[in-house]
Amino acid sequence: MRAIVLRETGGPEVLRLEEVPPPVPGPGEVLVRTEAVGVSYYETPLRAGVFPFPAPLPAVFGFEAAGTVTEVGEGADAALLGRRVTVMKLGGTGGTYAEYVAAGADALTLVPAGVSAADAVATAVQGAVALTLLRAAALEDGQTVLIEVAGGGVGGYLTQLVRGFGAGRVLATAGSEVKRRRARDLGADLVLDHTDPSWPDQVREAGGTVDVVFEAIGGASARRLLDAMTPGGGRMMFYGLLDGPPEVTPVDLLHRGLTLAGCGGLAAWGRHVQDARAEVLDMVADGRLRPQVDSVLPLADAATAHRRIEERAAIGKIVLVP
Known part of the structure; x- marks a missing residue:
């Protein structure tokens, strides 16, 4: 599969498109075919090395995505197969800047009918x-x-x-x-x-x-x-x-x-944010909340997306499409 791999920290140019083996869902995990990948400000200092990357390098970059569950690992809920979901990876290797990502059930939120993958990933987190x-x-x-x-x-x-x-x-x-x-x-x-x-x-x-x-x-x-x-x-x-x-x-x-x-952290605060994801997606579905999408770019343009964020030019979420 195609993925954006981080082999070293540095400027946006270190985000490179490569061919890598697709992930295999482990126990309690599912495999998601990504349709939209979210790019966020907090990812830029991780890429730059200002904050330590939460996993050994090289690693597939990214922490937010939306797509469809295509495979269910041992012990995961079989009812998730074929469902549209958002993925929010807290820590670990990330891995969402790719055509497929493996994630545990606690990283998933179901996407309501009528909400596009781009709008879902722009709003969920x-x-x-x-x-x-x-x-x-x-x-x-x-x-x-x-x-x-x-x-x-x-x-x-x-x-x-x-x-x-x-x-x-x-x-x-x-x-x-x-x-x-x-x-x-x-x-x-x-x-x-x-x-x-x-x-x-x-x-x-x-x-x-x-x-x-x-x-x-x-x-x-x-x-x-x-x-x-x-x-x-x-x-x-x-x-x-x-x-x-x-x-x-x-x-x-x-x-x-x-x-x-x-207001932050990956423990109690992160749990509150996870719990609120389904509610805000429902707000998008019924028109109470307007998704903030800046632009939609090909996955290969991940470096361009990071530059746009660092230049403070983005108005809302930049979305990458594999």
Whole structure:
């Protein structure tokens, strides 16, 4: 089968298309013929070697896909044969940038009728992250929220869903005019340019205070936002590292009465995200959630997809088709 193999970490050019043996499903696993492969921002530092790859190299790259179950391993549910599923591999070798991928039952979510493979893979993980963030934020009716990077995947789903969780005023940021238009189209009341160094000051100047920040940028701007947050109850839901870890100390939070919640990890948080995947796919099926697909490219163009992500040009999910 054809697959994108990572033999060494480095720039996008290290993602190379090769012929490799197809995987064999082990006990409790199924074999999925991939129809759409999701490319995500978090994969780029793994490829670059900024974060250690979770398996020895060489390895078939990738962690998200959608397709059809073609083979069932020993002990796996035979009823899965022929079913359309999404695959979300947490850790391990990954292996989704390929024509076939083997996965355990806990990595699968059934795709509802009428939802395309591209829409399914674009929504299953990022939409589930957004839904899990909203539940963790415990919004109260009428509260003001700030959604960073709202023109992207998770941010776009947050912007679509947040009013259903009680949000009143919705502020957002995006890094280009095209992305700012997208954020407004998805429901944001005011969209700021987070490439402008003064944007945290503009949040304060917008009037009122912010009750919940969905923090995806980090860095120095996170600390500068604290004075714009509601004293005694404001909370920052930290889940992204666009500019590095948020430069916020316990003392910064203590004298303002604010909370910084770290939303991530492959244990409890990963389980919550897995549990939310079926729900967001149902939302796509019945029209309550709009999939955020940037572009659909051939599998051989994986390096191009990574470059587009690193240039911050993507608006939503880039999907590879084997």
